[in-house]
Amino acid sequence: GAVVSQHPSRVICKSGTSVKIECRSLDFQATTMFWYRQFPKQSLMLMATSNEGSKATYEQGVEKDKFLINHASLTLSTLTVTSAHPEDSSFYICSARVRGAQETQYFGPGTRLLVL
Amino acid sequence: QKEVEQNSGPLSVPEGAIASLNCTYSDRVSQSFFWYRQYSGKSPELIMSIYSNGDKEDGRFTAQLNKASQYVSLLIRDSQPSDSATYLCAASRGNFNKFYFGSGTKLNVKP
Numbered sequence: 742g743a744v745v746s747q748h749p750s751r752v753i754c755k756s757g758t759s760v761k762i763e764c765r766s767l768d769f770q771a772t773t774m775f776w777y778r779q780f781p782k783q784s785l786m787l788m789a790t791s792n793e794g795s796k797a798t799y800e801q802g803v804e805k806d807k808f809l810i811n812h813a814s815l816t817l818s819t820l821t822v823t824s825a826h827p828e829d830s831s832f833y834i835c836s837a838r839v840r841g842a843q844e845t846q847y848f849g850p851g852t853r854l855l856v857l
Numbered sequence: 858q859k860e861v862e863q864n865s866g867p868l869s870v871p872e873g874a875i876a877s878l879n880c881t882y883s884d885r886v887s888q889s890f891f892w893y894r895q896y897s898g899k900s901p902e903l904i905m906s907i908y909s910n911g912d913k914e915d916g917r918f919t920a921q922l923n924k925a926s927q928y929v930s931l932l933i934r935d936s937q938p939s940d941s942a943t944y945l946c947a948a949s950r951g952n953f954n955k956f957y958f959g960s961g962t963k964l965n966v967k968p
Contacts, residue, residue, distance in 0.1 A: 784958060784959070845891065846947075
């Protein structure tokens with residue numbers, strides 16, 4: 742299957758700082774990437790859909806000014822958590838949609854964020 | 858009503874048995890269906906995709922789709938302890954729309 746990478750895999754930061762997470766499609770071009778958040782023992786929650794060259798589409802209840810998404814190229818999308826707080830501590834996972842005869846979606850390995 | 862519903866489990870089966878995981882979806886427009894496996898602390902991994910009514914087999918895994926009844930299932934034959942994970946069902950309306958994920962079913966395969 743297609744390979745999606747994320748960096749960093751883990752990050753610990755102080756409250757009030759900003760954290761940038763990168764999501765890359767390594768062997769294909771991804772016109773669309775998705776950002777999810779998952780709290781312990783809970784299901785995936787879609788935060789936003791990131792389309793290359795255009796503004797991200799945020800899900801209801803997700804603050805676009807707090808979670809900045811940039812999809813500057815066909816292989817890279819970034820999520821910046823601005824002014825992070827302890828309640829933002831979570832597992833952030835990106836995925837990339839593969840176009841073809843039949844679409845599918847592959848996940849990156851995830852980034853575990855801990856805000857102190 | 859959630860778009861995709863799954864029993865949270867846990868579903869416990871003995872090693873070597875068949876594990877049957879079920880999923881229902883509410884939107885008749887849904888066209889594409891997926892099963893992902895997620896180990897604790899890891900991100901989801903695609904196991905199977907299915908787009909047409911009927912069965913689709915891949916190794917020990919068989920996905921079944923019944924659009925009239927709006928359900929999707931995943932059978933795991935000869936279950937192994939390494940299959941113990943949470944299984945996520947997802948549906949998409951096609952046209953490259955977002956996926957709707959169920960909350961997942963936790964499977965325990967006991968040695």
